[in-house]
Amino acid sequence: MISMHKLAPLSLVLLASASGSALATQYLTAEQAQQTIFPEANSFKPLPLQLNAEQMKQVEKLSGLPARSVAWRTVAAYKDDKLLGYVVLDDVVGKFELISYAVGLQADATVRQIEILAYRESHGFEIRNANWRKQFVGKTASAGMVVGDGIANISGATLSCTHVTDGVRRIAAVAQVALKK
Amino acid sequence: MQNKRISKAICAALISAAFAAPAHAGEAELMQKIEKLAAELEAIKAELAATRKKTEVVEQKQDAISTAVAATTAANSAAISATNAKVDDAIAASDNARKVAAAVTSQTTLSSYGEINYTRPRDNSSQAQTDVARAVIAITHRFDDKTKMVSEFEWEHAVTSQSDQGESEVEQLYVEHELRPGLSAKAGLFLIPMGLLNTSHEPTAYYGVYRNFVETAIIPSTWREAGFALSGSLDNGFSWDAGLTTGFNLSKWDAASDEGRESPLGAIHQEGQLAKSRDLSFHLAANYRGIPGLLVGGAVFSGKAGQGTPDFLADQARVTIWDLHARYNPGKLDLSALYTRGTISNTGALNVTFAGLPNPVPSLFAGWYVQGAYKVWNDSTYSLTPFIRYEQYNTAKAYAAMPQGLAVPATPDEKVTTVGASFRIGEGVVLKADYQKFQQDSSRDRYNLGVGYSF
Numbered sequence: 022m023i024s025m026h027k028l029a030p031l032s033l034v035l036l037a038s039a040s041g042s043a044l045a046t047q048y049l050t051a052e053q054a055q056q057t058i059f060p061e062a063n064s065f066k067p068l069p070l071q072l073n074a075e076q077m078k079q080v081e082k083l084s085g086l087p088a089r090s091v092a093w094r095t096v097a098a099y100k101d102d103k104l105l106g107y108v109v110l111d112d113v114v115g116k117f118e119l120i121s122y123a124v125g126l127q128a129d130a131t132v133r134q135i136e137i138l139a140y141r142e143s144h145g146f147e148i149r150n151a152n153w154r155k156q157f158v159g160k161t162a163s164a165g166m167v168v169g170d171g172i173a174n175i176s177g178a179t180l181s182c183t184h185v186t187d188g189v190r191r192i193a194a195v196a197q198v199a200l201k202k
Numbered sequence: 203m204q205n206k207r208i209s210k211a212i213c214a215a216l217i218s219a220a221f222a223a224p225a226h227a228g229e230a231e232l233m234q235k236i237e238k239l240a241a242e243l244e245a246i247k248a249e250l251a252a253t254r255k256k257t258e259v260v261e262q263k264q265d266a267i268s269t270a271v272a273a274t275t276a277a278n279s280a281a282i283s284a285t286n287a288k289v290d291d292a293i294a295a296s297d298n299a300r301k302v303a304a305a306v307t308s309q310t311t312l313s314s315y316g317e318i319n320y321t322r323p324r325d326n327s328s329q330a331q332t333d334v335a336r337a338v339i340a341i342t343h344r345f346d347d348k349t350k351m352v353s354e355f356e357w358e359h360a361v362t363s364q365s366d367q368g369e370s371e372v373e374q375l376y377v378e379h380e381l382r383p384g385l386s387a388k389a390g391l392f393l394i395p396m397g398l399l400n401t402s403h404e405p406t407a408y409y410g411v412y413r414n415f416v417e418t419a420i421i422p423s424t425w426r427e428a429g430f431a432l433s434g435s436l437d438n439g440f441s442w443d444a445g446l447t448t449g450f451n452l453s454k455w456d457a458a459s460d461e462g463r464e465s466p467l468g469a470i471h472q473e474g475q476l477a478k479s480r481d482l483s484f485h486l487a488a489n490y491r492g493i494p495g496l497l498v499g500g501a502v503f504s505g506k507a508g509q510g511t512p513d514f515l516a517d518q519a520r521v522t523i524w525d526l527h528a529r530y531n532p533g534k535l536d537l538s539a540l541y542t543r544g545t546i547s548n549t550g551a552l553n554v555t556f557a558g559l560p561n562p563v564p565s566l567f568a569g570w571y572v573q574g575a576y577k578v579w580n581d582s583t584y585s586l587t588p589f590i591r592y593e594q595y596n597t598a599k600a601y602a603a604m605p606q607g608l609a610v611p612a613t614p615d616e617k618v619t620t621v622g623a624s625f626r627i628g629e630g631v632v633l634k635a636d637y638q639k640f641q642q643d644s645s646r647d648r649y650n651l652g653v654g655y656s657f
Contacts, residue, residue: 179407
């Protein structure tokens with residue numbers, strides 16, 4: 022445990038620079054996920070997102086979760102000059118291992134699509150299933166994005182389900198607070 | 203801790219910035235750069251001082267950690283964004299972010315589960331007892347992105363020695379290698395993927411203080427075998443397992459003991475303990491989770507159980523067991539159903555030698571249950587889920603034909619109703635209470651209380 026803590030800053034730097042995308046069990050790269058979520062987009066622009074203290078509070082209130090990070094890896098999707106929406110990249114821990122995922126959001130901060138980039142747990146890969154991911158579409162942080170209340174559990178993968186669902190809800194709240202037009 | 207971390211990150215940032223300066227840069231340009239770095243350094247110093255202050259608060263108030271650190275960070279956000287976004291992340295390392303970071307770098311994970319139970323028979327309080335039923339320590343180690351080791355070490359009933367009743371055991375010990383996304387292979391001692399409980403047996407994963415009877419008496423949970431297996435998963439929600447492993451050793455059968463009556467396969471399992479391996483067994487399992495909240499699946503396991511034991515009269519005996527299961531957990535509702543049936547063939551000659559003993563080898567054992575649970579209340583930390591389960595099972599539903607006069611009658615089905623509730627605290631802790639009613643033998647009716655955890 023001690024060595025983990027010592028390595029934390031290094032890992033965060035690595036995480037930030039590698040965008041958490043260098044895992045072998047990767048299903049999609051961040052770029053592929055953007056294209057999948059916004060197939061009609063012809064440009065993607067990085068949109069470094071920094072939350073202030075007030076925004077963090079709002080995110081916590083909306084999602085019912087700790088806001089966790091100040092900085093969010095965000096990309097804005099455009100078709101020509103028209104803003105289509107955003108893609109936020111994030112990682113959560115399933116049971117033991119990291120799950121990397123991308124949340125596509127409409128410009129109005131409703132969820133457009135979820136993509137799983139990398140999954141390494143022995144159980145619970147079913148979160149990649151399209152029908153499970155579809156449950157998030159069109160929802161906002163305020164309703165229907167809790168396991169057992171709007172999002173169905175996956176038997177044998179409760180922790181992965183719960184943590185990804187919480188992660189998506191937090192990002193939807195971030196979008197509502199900081200991105201919504 | 204936090205200060206050290208920040209200063210390391212700052213050093214890294216400064217060093218990389220310094221090295222990034224082109225060798226041919228002019229003196230003025232260099233001066234400019236140095237000035238910029240100095241300004242950045244000032245900003246970092248200010249932010250460090252603030253963070254140091256905050257760290258003291260954090261140390262006193264661990265539970266408020268993420269909010270507190272976030273506030274500090276926000277207060278310094280101007281300075282931070284001027285320096286390096288990476289430093290940002292380091293400061294924002296709340297509990298959760300640390301966990302994420304740990305998952306990236308950590309290779310070895312320690313986890314555990316345990317359960318402590320209290321049981322009081324309804325009509326015989328002198329038999330009331332309390333038991334540290336299970337204490338489990340699990341270590342998972344990741345060698346690389348595709349290869350890991352999974353282990354689980356267990357104590358049952360608290361104390362293990364020659365004069366005590368506890369057991370200590372290696373419950374799982376295997377290596378798993380991912381061949382490609384969606385296809386992995388494992389080798390070692392692992393859980394047989396049959397039923398709903400065997401591979402998901404932590405106390406937080408099932409209802410009732412005790413595991414259901416069908417999946418302990420018929421499917422011998424926690425059932426593990428040593429061998430090889432392949433596991434695959436498809437994008438449509440379908441997954442499968444196929445393996446070749448050790449199997450059962452029928453020569454261990456003791457017809458004088460009740461063990462075989464309690465669980466026929468539990469009495470002859472080998473658990474990786476100098477397991478006789480002349481006769482190997484295969485298993486196949488298929489599960490479908492393509493509809494959110496739904497799981498339907500089944501498994502079959504079969505293998506000969508004589509193991510080449512010299513002069514053993516049931517050398518051709520074959521153990522086969524299969525199950526079908528379904529669970530529907532779309533929201534607050536949680537429904538499960540399972541049916542399982544096992545056979546042991548070619549036991550007639552062996553059973554003749556057991557004539558007069560109470561428990562010859564059954565040729566058929568089977569059971570099923572249905573269970574319904576509903577989360578009636580929850581807030582962000584606690585939840586209350588009452589449940590009811592009805593099960594019917596028989597560990598000796600039939601025996602191989604015996605000569606006239608030697609036959610032992612098959613036992614009637616035991617029918618058990620369990621009513622109770624799980625009170626959960628967060629993700630990892632559960633308090634349980636239930637009442638079990640036995641239709642065949644009402645002297646077994648009992649009240650149970652339990653506490654369990656899993657992380």
